Amino acid sequence: MLLRRMIQYNITSRKLSSSSKNNFVRIFEVGPRDGLQNEKVQVPTSIKVDFVNRLSRTGLKCIEVTSFVSPKWVPQMGDHVEVLATIDRIPGVCYSALTPNVQGINKVLSLGKKGVDEVAIFSAASETFSKKNINCSIETSIQRFDEVVKIAHEKNLPVRGYVSCVVGCPYEGKISPAQVVPIVQKLLDMGCYEISLGDTIGVGTPKSIQELLEALIRSGIPSDKLAIHCHDTYGQAIANIAQALELGIRCVDSSVAGLGGCPYAKGATGNVATEDVVYLLHGLGYETGVDLDRLVDVGQFITDALKRQNGSRVANALLCQRQDQTTTKNKQQ
Numbered sequence: 001m002l003l004r005r006m007i008q009y010n011i012t013s014r015k016l017s018s019s020s021k022n023n024f025v026r027i028f029e030v031g032p033r034d035g036l037q038n039e040k041v042q043v044p045t046s047i048k049v050d051f052v053n054r055l056s057r058t059g060l061k062c063i064e065v066t067s068f069v070s071p072k073w074v075p076q077m078g079d080h081v082e083v084l085a086t087i088d089r090i091p092g093v094c095y096s097a098l099t100p101n102v103q104g105i106n107k108v109l110s111l112g113k114k115g116v117d118e119v120a121i122f123s124a125a126s127e128t129f130s131k132k133n134i135n136c137s138i139e140t141s142i143q144r145f146d147e148v149v150k151i152a153h154e155k156n157l158p159v160r161g162y163v164s165c166v167v168g169c170p171y172e173g174k175i176s177p178a179q180v181v182p183i184v185q186k187l188l189d190m191g192c193y194e195i196s197l198g199d200t201i202g203v204g205t206p207k208s209i210q211e212l213l214e215a216l217i218r219s220g221i222p223s224d225k226l227a228i229h230c231h232d233t234y235g236q237a238i239a240n241i242a243q244a245l246e247l248g249i250r251c252v253d254s255s256v257a258g259l260g261g262c263p264y265a266k267g268a269t270g271n272v273a274t275e276d277v278v279y280l281l282h283g284l285g286y287e288t289g290v291d292l293d294r295l296v297d298v299g300q301f302i303t304d305a306l307k308r309q310n311g312s313r314v315a316n317a318l319l320c321q322r323q324d325q326t327t328t329k330n331k332q333q
């Protein structure tokens with residue numbers, strides 16, 4: 001327990017010193033994992049590696065690279081070892097992966113330096129979603145995660161926690177803050193340094209996000225232990241993030257070009273686009289350390305590779321602007 005507290009303390013102080021000003025917002029890029037996990041056609045490993053390498057050069061500090069889940073459940077993430085073995089590691093960037101069980105964490109640890117800087121466990125506020133996603137009840141998952149966290153902490157590996165379906169579930173409908181608070185508390189007690197609150201199907205509105213965050217903060221959970229993870233199914237993600245910032249949240253999960261979706265949440269669209277989040281944050285005067293132009297290039301790279309439309313409104317606007325500028329320049333020459 002002491003070791004867990006020390007790891008938590010170190011991470012909190014690291015977070016505070018790197019973001020000593022309250023206007024720094026950490027962006028947690030989940031594109032290579034949440035963004036790609038739902039792609040039906042297997043994305044070549046070389047594209048994934050190139051994607052992570054390009055993201056690493058945008059100023060992003062946290063990149064979720066892959067997940068150590070069963071390849072029978074999520075085949076797209078089956079090349080986790082190869083991806084991690086091949087990416088370039090940029091100093092100062094934290095590379096992470098999901099680990100749902102002991103098998104997952106042990107595999108990560110067996111990779112040594114070719115592993116990750118931190119891992120994440122993922123629970124849910126909905127019983128049905130938990131069963132569909134990880135094949136067990138919330139209570140059983142908590143017991144499994146306790147073991148995963150112990151193993152990770154023995155190796156000084158920080159653990160992030162996710163709670164999915166924090167305002168709505170594709171199977172159970174509306175989820176109340178009272179269902180979320182105890183799970184967040186359990187994951188924190190276990191030693192997670194931060195809990196990412198997932199609006200997995202993007203049904204949240206600024207009001208439901210406000211009610212949730214106020215309930216968490218009222219229960220004694222500090223806002224610097226929370227992150228917000230929005231999907232944009234109903235176009236509310238940016239408004240929800242703005243609301244979360246108002247309530248003190250300083251870590252936002254997002255996926256470049258708005259890629260993504262959960263295989264076990266039918267109908268849910270992608271994550272909020274990182275480009276849109278950066279534009280919002282810079283517009284509000286927050287610092288992120290992220291170069292928006294470079295990020296737009298990465299978004300275009302991955303959407304071209306996947307033969308998809310770019311899901312970022314900001315990227316599409318900036319790409320149009322670039323094209324107009326090139327046309328004008330060519331006309332002048």
Ligand SMILES: CC(C)(COP(=O)([O-])OP(=O)([O-])OC[C@H]1O[C@@H](n2cnc3c(N)ncnc32)[C@H](O)[C@@H]1OP(=O)([O-])[O-])[C@@H](O)C(=O)NCCC(=O)NCCSC(=O)C[C@@](C)(O)CC(=O)[O-]
Pocket residue numbers: 034037067068069070071072073074100101103104105122133134135162163164165197198199200229261262263264
């Ligand atoms: C959790 C399990 C494994 C339980 O699955 P299970 O079938 O109950 O597990 P099991 O222990 O009975 O094992 C069954 C088989 O899986 C293998 N296995 C077991 N564990 C592993 C592992 N770690 N790595 C590789 N293989 C593994 C194991 O070896 C065995 O293989 P077999 O003997 O049949 O050949 C499964 O349900 C699973 O992998 N689920 C995937 C869940 C997932 O990745 N979901 C998407 C991510 S969550 C998300 O997107 C939400 C989030 C985080 O983004 C936030 C938000 O938006 O809300």
